Amino acid sequence: MSEQVHGNDQAIISVENLEHSYGEFKAVDGISFTVKKGEIFSFLGPNGAGKSTVINILITLLAKQKGNASVAGYDVTNDAQKVRESIGIVFQDITLDRDMTVWEILEFHGRLYNMPREERKKRIDELLTLVQLDAKKDERTKNLSGGMKRRLEIARGLMTRPKVLFLDEPTIGLDPQTRMRMWEYIKGVNNEGTTIFLTTHYMDEADQLSDRISIIDQGKIIISGTSWQLKNTLGRDIIYLETSNNDAAVRLLQDLPSVHNVKTKTKGFVLMVTEDGTKVLPVIIDTLRNAGIDSTTINLKKPSMDDVFVFYTGKDLRDEPAGKPVVILKKTWRAMR
C-alpha cells in the first residue's frame, strides 16, 4: 500500500482546479473542493451543472482532462486501481441484471472486488438483513419493487466496506417512507466510518443528511458550507409579499436596515431579512401602508435548503411556467414551508 493520510480531519477526497470539456462545451470549469474523512458531503446542482462529470472522474469511469483529483489518498489517474478498491458506488440509474437473483448480484460484486469466499458469505448475510431483503434472497431482481432494488443497490455498494461511498441520487423515485428508511441506512453506514459523497435533487435529503454541502452550477462551485451556514447566507427569515405596486414596494423596502436582499418573483417579491421576521413584518406593513401600497399576500418563513438552492442557481425546481394563474405560485410557495 502507498502512503496514506490518516486522522479525522483529513481530506479523503480532494479536487483541485478540475476542468472537463465535451468538445466546445465546458462541463466542469475549474472546481476545487475537499471532503473530510467520515463526513456526509452533498453535491447539489441543477441538471447539467456538471455533477455527473465530476462523479465519473472521481470513480475513474471518465479520464481526467485537467486539474487534480484524489480519492482515499490515491490519484484518480495514476492510481485508478487503488481508487477503485477504496470506493463503493450506488449509481443514479438502476444497474441490476434483471435475470440475476438478489444473492447473485451481491456474490458477483464481491467476486469482482476479489473478496475471499468466507468474507463474501458473511457480508451478504449481514447486508441482506440490514436492507431487509433476506426473504428475497433467491428472487430475480426483475421481480423486486423499486424500493427493494434501491436497497439492494445500496447493499451492493457496501459489500466491500468502502472507505468512500458514492451515492448518486440514491432515493430518486422512492416513496417518502422508503426514502426515510434509506436515510437511516445511510446514516448508519456513515456512523460506522464510511465517508459518503451524495448527490440528490431532494433538498430535504441534503439538509437532513449532510455535514457539508456544495452547490454547483454551470461547471462552477457557487457556495459551500453546512446547511445551517448556507441557509444563514439568505438571512434569518424570508418574507414573501404581493402588493398593489411591487416595483414601488421593492424600492421602498430594500433600504430598510434589516433587509439584506430582495428577489423579485412573477407576482411578488421576496425579502431576506437579517432580524427576526416577526419583528420586521410590522415595520414592513407600516412602511407600505404609509406609501399607499396595499399588500395582498404575505408569507413569513425560515429559509430552507430549497430557498438556498433556488437563490444560488436561479433555478426553481418547482417553478411553474409563466402565464399560470397566481394561485399556483402561492400554493407552491406554501408547499415549500
Added chain:
Amino acid sequence: MTLGFTTIYWRDMIRFVRFKTLLISSLLQPALWLAFFGIAMSSSFDKLMAGMPVPPGMHVVGYLTFMGAGIIAMTTLFTSLFGGIVILFDKNWGLMREILASPMNRNHIIFGIGLSGVTKSCIQAIIIMVFGILIGAAFFAGFTPLEIIFGIIGILAFVGIFALGFLFLSAAIAISMESPEGLQGITTLLTMPIFFASNALYPIDAFPEFLKILSVYNPMTLLITGIRYFAIGPDFIALGKHYQYTQSDILLSYLGLMVFAGLMFVLAWWRFKKAVVT
C-alpha cells in the same frame, strides 16, 4: 485476481441459461441449418456426384458429411461474432459501469466473455455432431473409440481457439459501439466474405486467384480444415476432389488460428483501455 475472469464467465453463463429464448434458439439454430440446408444440398450434390468414377480403396464422403464440418464452423462464426452483444447490453443497461468501476482487470472481462462464448460454441459443435450423425453424416466413420475421443477433443480445440478470436473481435466492436444495430450491421458485413470465401460448402481450388488467396488465409478455412481432419480423416474424397492433410498442415492451421486470436485480443484490449462508459 488471477482468476477474475471466472467471475465474468460465471455471470455470463447464468445469463445464458436463464435467457430461455436465446438458449433454445442458439441450440436449435445449428440443427436446423443442418436439417434443411444440409439435406437439401446433399441430396442434389450427391446425385450429381453419383456418376463420377472413384479410385478404388479411397475414402469417399457424402456432401452432408463434407458440409457438416462447414456448418459447425459457420455456427461458431455466427455465435462468436455476435457474442459481443452481451457487452453492448451491459453497456446500454448501465451494468458495465459496475464492472468498469471495480478493481477487476479489464483483460479479465475480455477473457471471461471469450471463455463463455467458447463454452457456448463447444456445446453447439457437439449438438451438430450428434444431430449430424443422426441424420446420416459419416463423422468419425471407421474410427476406433480412442480415435473418436481424440477427434472430438481436436474439433473442440479448433472450435475453441477460433471462437475466442472472433469473440475478441466482437467484444472490441461492441465496446466501441453505441447501439446493437451498429454491431449487427458490422457483423453481417463481416460474416458474408468470411463464410463464402472459405471451404465451408465447396472446395476453393476453382476460385479465381485473389479469392483463393483470401480463402487460404481465412481463419474460417483453417478451422474447417481442422474439423475435417478430426471428423473425417487425413485422406478422403469429397465432391470429386481428393483431400489430403498432413499433421503439419493441421498444426499450421492451429497456429494460424492462435495468431489470429492473439491479434484480436490485442485489438480488444486496446478498445477496452479506451472505453468510456458513463
